[in-house]
Amino acid sequence: MANTEQLYKHYLNHPTICTDTRTITKGCLFFALKGENFDANTFALQAIEQGAAFAIVDNEEYAKNDQCILVPDVLTALQDLAKHHRKQLTIPVIGLTGSNGKTTTKELIRAVLAERFKTFATKGNLNNHIGVPLSILSMQSDIEIAVIEMGANHQKEIEFLCEIAQPTHGLITNVGMAHLDGFGGFEGVKKGKAELFAYLKAQHGFAFINRNNPYLLEMSERADLNKVIYYGTEKENAVSGELKNSDPLIEFNWSTKGKNHEAKANLTGTYNFENILAAICIGNFFDLTPSQINNGLANYFPTNNRSQLTKTENNTLICDFYNANPSSMTAALNNLKALSAEHKIAIIGDMFELGAEGPEQHEIVVELAAQNELSTLFIGKSFYEFKDKYPGQFFSSPADAANHLQDNPIKGKLVLLKGSRGMALEQLLPLL
Missing domain, CATH: 3.90.190.20 (Mur ligase, C-terminal domain)
Incomplete structure (x- = not known):
């Protein structure tokens, strides 16, 4: 049985991870995950024939040759490998969750930070117990800052994903009536999302809080966070903003340290204004200039049928x-x-x-x-x-x-x- 350190040596030589034989690339590591209706162990040899360097399997029956690496459980091996890789990275990682607007906010943050830093952000919505490890393992040594989206439909899921992503900074976009069945109602949603705050508190991380959202204020106070950066519409925030127009695209003013700036975004919907302010707040925190922040916002165009x-x-x-x-x-x-x-x-x-x-x-x-x-x-x-x-x-x-x-x-x-x-x-x- 291979352990995490042994797998990591293979990963360093073969840093591309595949979990689907339809997307095999030459020299990748194929992780034979199981699903409700499939067992990818059965495709291990096919993956190698298609060019995978190694196949990680958890069924001894399919460990046919030296290119098949046997582990106790493939999913756990993938998650542990991601944790190990994350520990080697000394960069800021912004953990992002929320009921609404996660992906749009993530892309806005990425667009802003990319004006100064080599930035990684979760691709698409790879934000669950498989997607987050795959995202972490996609981060190469030249990345300077990362934005990792974390989704959840039940309690303790954000806590688990934080253990993998190990965020140094964090943002909850909002809490709303989403996944009520899995969370057990709205109070369960609040408790589940607040697991990000609990992690940041324990790790002395920074939290970005929308001061206009009473639920987030309540949750942050309950978590007793001591490193908080506020944004919203009031002037006392680190970043404040005023919506000027949203018919149909958003135009607004924003300010920090007493200086005002005009900006536009290629987004519709007044509800996206708080997502824009979050991206500005994070860009400002990481010392981007107002011009860089505005350029990043202007360069973002929504896709995938989100606003x-x-x-x-x-x-x-x-x-x-x-x-x-x-x-x-x-x-x-x-x-x-x-x-x-x-x-x-x-x-x-x-x-x-x-x-x-x-x-x-x-x-x-x-x-x-x-x-x-x-x-x-x-x-x-x-x-x-x-x-x-x-x-x-x-x-x-x-x-x-x-x-x-x-x-x-x-x-x-x-x-x-x-x-x-x-x-x-x-x-x-x-x-x-």
Whole structure:
């Protein structure tokens, strides 16, 4: 059985990690992970034949030759290897979590810091018990600063990911009504996210806190943090800001040390202003100039259907359907109401992982759309339950909605698309 130190010697010679035979690169280390419906041990020899230098397996039956390295458990070996590699790095690592806006905030921070530093940031949303180790092991010796996104759907998960990523600095974007089923309600969400603060407290790390968020203030005070940098709209913060316009893109002023600066961002949604301020605060903390910070913000363009403004032949779309929960859905609908476009419509899909609170939370969203007097298409089984109770058009599936849009095309409107990832609302884009 190989131990972590032995694996690390192989990693130093072969620093590319693969977990899927469809992405094998020559000279990589293939970790044969198990899933609910597969056992990658069975692909170990195939990975070697495709060019992997070694395959790490935990089933002796598949340790066929010297290129197959046997360990007690492949996932644990991957996580321990990442921990070991992280300990060799003496750079600042910013740990990032939150209910909403994690990936957008991470990308904003990356864009800002990259104006001065060789910066690493989590690719996509590789933010779980597999993604975080893969992210850490993607960090090479020339990296000067890193931003590691950490996601969670139950308590103790952030605590575990902190042990792998070992953040020196940290940020919780917000706490909201997300993954209620796994966390056991909103108080469970707060407790789970606060595990980042507990880690930073124990390791004497720095926390960046949005002073406008009462939940974050409460959580930081409870954690008794002693290294805190505040941002928000009030002048006493290390960085403060004032939103000037968000119709549809954000324009604002920000200040630090008594000096004011004007800036713009390629983002829509008032809810993104606090994410922008977080990136400015972190850039300012790491001594970037105001010009570098503003350049970084201006160079960031949202992708992957997160607050992404897109113009088609027929409409202007706000594509914000990478994921959804009651908090982010409320923010998106309120933002749509506030925009000055004359013709607006919301196309929203079911929100997942809400457990017993699902029916109530979906009804709250339907009520909000009605109160905001928004023309709305509701899609999914959870929303469909309210078709006889509220105004709007209700469809039990995206396919039914697609058929409707084919027969009743939308033209000349500002369209918000928002829903959980599993609703796959991207299938409606060709019809808009």
